[in-house]
Amino acid sequence: MAGVSTGTVDRIIHSRGQVSQENIDKVNAIIKSSGYKKNIFASNLAFKKKFKFGVFIPKASGLDYWEMPIKGIHKAETELLNYGVQLVYFYYPFTLEGFQKAAQTVLDADIDGLLFAPIFFESSKLFLTNCQQKGWPVIMIDSQLEGFNQAYIGQNAFQSGFLAGKLASIGLAPSSKIMIVKIARDIDSTSTFQQRTRGFYDYFSQLKNANQFELIETIIRDEDNAFNISEFSDVSSLFVPNSRAYLVAEAIQKSGNLPIRLVGFDLLPQNLAYLKSGNIDFLINQKPEEQGYQGIQYLYKTVVLKESVTSLQFMPLDIIVSENCAFTQF
Numbered sequence: 024m025a026g027v028s029t030g031t032v033d034r035i036i037h038s039r040g041q042v043s044q045e046n047i048d049k050v051n052a053i054i055k056s057s058g059y060k061k062n063i064f065a066s067n068l069a070f071k072k073k074f075k076f077g078v079f080i081p082k083a084s085g086l087d088y089w090e091m092p093i094k095g096i097h098k099a100e101t102e103l104l105n106y107g108v109q110l111v112y113f114y115y116p117f118t119l120e121g122f123q124k125a126a127q128t129v130l131d132a133d134i135d136g137l138l139f140a141p142i143f144f145e146s147s148k149l150f151l152t153n154c155q156q157k158g159w160p161v162i163m164i165d166s167q168l169e170g171f172n173q174a175y176i177g178q179n180a181f182q183s184g185f186l187a188g189k190l191a192s193i194g195l196a197p198s199s200k201i202m203i204v205k206i207a208r209d210i211d212s213t214s215t216f217q218q219r220t221r222g223f224y225d226y227f228s229q230l231k232n233a234n235q236f237e238l239i240e241t242i243i244r245d246e247d248n249a250f251n252i253s254e255f256s257d258v259s260s261l262f263v264p265n266s267r268a269y270l271v272a273e274a275i276q277k278s279g280n281l282p283i284r285l286v287g288f289d290l291l292p293q294n295l296a297y298l299k300s301g302n303i304d305f306l307i308n309q310k311p312e313e314q315g316y317q318g319i320q321y322l323y324k325t326v327v328l329k330e331s332v333t334s335l336q337f338m339p340l341d342i343i344v345s346e347n348c349a350f351t352q353f
Contacts, residue, residue, distance in 0.1 A: 024057075025049045073107045076322045077134040079125070080164075081142060082114040087291050088266040088311065092164060095315030096138070103323055110319070119143050126150045130157070136322040138315075140165040144214040162321045164314040166214045167335075174325075176317050176336045178309040180215050183288070184222025184264065186340050190305045191260040191286045192227070192236055199259040200237045206267045207244075219264040243270075252278045260284040268306070272297035290343065298345050306348075308341040 025032065027046050034042050035050045053059070078096055083089040100110045111134060115125035122143050129137070130153050137154060139161050141147030151171050154161050161173040167180065191201055203220060227236060241255075252274040255261075261283055263271055268287025275281055276297070286305045287294060297303040317336065324330040 024053050073109060074136075074323075074327055075109050075111055075134045076319065076326070077111050077113055077129055077132055077137040078319075079113045079115075079129050079137060080140040081117045086117055087293070088289055091289070091291075091311040092140075092315030092318075095312040095317075096319055098312075099316045099319035099323075103319065106323070106327065108319075108323060108327065117142070119146060122146055130154075134159070136160045136162070136326045138162050138164065138318045138322060141168045141214060142166060144168075144217065147214065160322065160325045162318045162325075164318045165309075165311065167218075168214060172334075174321055174332055174334050174336070176314050176321065176338070178307075178338045178340065180218035181222035181225070183307055183309070183340055184219035184224075185226045186222075186342075187219065187262050187264070187286050187305075187307060188223045188226030190307075190342070191223075191262045191284060195236070195259050195284075197232075197235050198237065200239065200257055201260045201262065202255060202258045203238070203240045204261050204263050204271055205240065205242045206263060206270055207265060216264055223262060223264070252281060252283070255283075256281060258283060261286070263287040265289075266291055266294065268303055269293035269297050272300075272302035275302050276300070290348070295348055298343065298348055301345065304344070306343040308343050310338045310341070314338065 025046065027050070031042055031046060032050055034040065035047050036054075080092065081089050083093055096110070100108070111132065113125055113129045113132070115121045123146055126146065130150075137159050139147075139151075139154075141151065141163055142165070147166075147168055148171075151161065151168060151173065154173075155171070161171075163173055163175040164177050167175045167177060192199070195201075203223065205216065205220075207216065224238065227238060230236075239258075252271070261271055263286070266287070266289035268285060269291065271287075272285055272294075275283055275285065280302065284305075285303045286307075287303060288307050288309060289311065290306060290308050294303060294306055298306055321332050324332050
């Protein structure tokens with residue numbers, strides 16, 4: 024159609040130079056009018072090209088939540104196995120020191136793209152800067168770090184905290200006491216904790232009477248096994264900004280089922296059991312399995328198919344209660 028050789032068209036499509044601007048314009052005009060698209064998959068098969076994607080997330084051992092995105096990642100890995108895609112896993116213990124040590128191992132690796140959960144805020148920003156310098160496409164899940172030209176799949180943590188504030192307070196009498204229960208190591212370093220907590224407080228700051236409720240906090244480190252709920256018998260509602268609401272629900276049950284509302288995150292088996300028993304009132308589901316699956320699919324589209332992807336894919340803020348948990352896919 025362009026009146027040029029196959030080799031000339033090949034050089035134009037793959038930007039290899041040594042072609043006149045007249046022919047470039049002519050071929051590109053035909054491409055645009057005909058809707059032609061390169062068959063990247065066929066090209067990769069012809070050259071038997073392989074692609075390595077890194078997966079950089081916390082170890083699931085002792086952290087039940089992280090088993091869920093791993094299921095989604097493994098599902099995507101199985102689907103893409105015959106398409107020249109190989110996954111390399113970089114797990115780290117859920118400590119700041121463990122993260123920093125593993126981050127250097129990742130940066131030394133030979134990979135084409137990375138699925139990354141930026142748990143530790145400041146260290147993750149430095150790590151992403153180094154990834155950008157390497158030219159790696161990075162897909163973030165679970166936590167979002169703004170200011171980086173990388174895609175994110177997950178909930179809007181701030182909005183999910185805002186929603187939790189509404190669930191924790193709806194229908195409560197004025198001057199009720201509401202407590203945020205933070206259960207994790209290195210709490211101040213984790214971006215999700217920060218964003219959810221900010222969103223939670225922001226909900227109350229926007230109420231017409233900002234002093235209607237009394238907001239308090241308590242921190243429980245992983246090493247602390249004891250949580251005496253009876254010390255907070257005057258609290259009307261509790262909010263746990265991560266997936267470990269079941270630990271608080273257990274304490275409520277042991278106390279004789281004090282009438283305290285409990286709001287948490289994620290459909291872990293332990294959380295679902297206490298949701299069904301009535302010790303947890305609301306769970307906000309962020310679909311971690313789908314995040315892991317979609318994250319690998321995004322890398323495939325970006326690296327292998329050379330397609331552009333949506334920079335932000337927010338998971339819906341699903342509210343799960345005992346009445347609908349049996350019909351929720353997870």
